[in-house]
Amino acid sequence: MPRAGENWEHRVSTTYILDGIWGWHDRWEPMRRHIEKTVGPCRIWKYNNSGRVSLETVAAELAAELSARGETFNLVGYSMGGLVARETIRQSPALPLHRAALLHSPHGGSLVAHLLPVLPACREMRPGSAFLRRLDAHEWLRPTMVTWCAADLMVFPGKSACWKKASHVLESRVPAHAWPVVSRGIREKVAHFLSES
Numbered sequence: 342m343p344r345a346g347e348n349w350e351h352r353v354s355t356t357y358i359l360d361g362i363w364g365w366h367d368r369w370e371p372m373r374r375h376i377e378k379t380v381g382p383c384r385i386w387k388y389n390n391s392g393r394v395s396l397e398t399v400a401a402e403l404a405a406e407l408s409a410r411g412e413t414f415n416l417v418g419y420s421m422g423g424l425v426a427r428e429t430i431r432q433s434p435a436l437p438l439h440r441a442a443l444l445h446s447p448h449g450g451s452l453v454a455h456l457l458p459v460l461p462a463c464r465e466m467r468p469g470s471a472f473l474r475r476l477d478a479h480e481w482l483r484p485t486m487v488t489w490c491a492a493d494l495m496v497f498p499g500k501s502a503c504w505k506k507a508s509h510v511l512e513s514r515v516p517a518h519a520w521p522v523v524s525r526g527i528r529e530k531v532a533h534f535l536s537e538s
Contacts, residue, residue: 354413354439356383356535357403361420361445362392362462364522372417372528379532380415390421392460396472400428404436413437415535419444419521420495421462423487424476431479442486442531444521445493445513449473449501453494468501481506486534488527492516509534
């Protein structure tokens with residue numbers, strides 16, 4: 342039973358972590374353990390992040406799973422995973438998302454995506470793509486934290502990860518795209534943000 346004054350619905354929420362393109366999903370285990378210890382149940386959602394599957398398709402798979410589970414949830418999306426998180430809610434806006442943390446995600450696209458035009462996900466991540474225009478047109482009212490790095494060489498320009506619809510923005514001073522994967526400080530800030538009512 343929940344303690345007096347405790348929000349039961351929030352307490353039983355699950356947090357889903359989505360890695361970026363080509364990432365080894367289990368590298369998020371330290372983040373998963375920290376969130377599970379401080380926030381509640383947490384799992385790494387392992388999806389086809391090869392870039393060979395469109396983000397729309399991946400998001401539809403996640404939306405179907407979340408809908409079937411029927412519980413309040415948080416989303417933590419890193420890099421391309423942040424766009425999957427946003428597209429999931431665009432496709433299924435009634436899903437009960439509590440909070441989202443989008444870490445170094447190319448909300449405005451990345452010029453690096455032009456280097457691999459054969460991959461559907463990379464075409465969607467190009468600045469000005471039809472996919473990104475649809476995402477930008479979607480209303481977003483959930484509390485959202487974003488991280489970004491001015492010297493990010495994967496999300497280029499780095500300011501692309503600084504999303505105007507976010508309620509909390511954290512600039513990473515470490516010039517490394519993968520810094521959210523290993524940073525204890527970011528891990529703690531994400532968990533604190535997700536734990537808020």
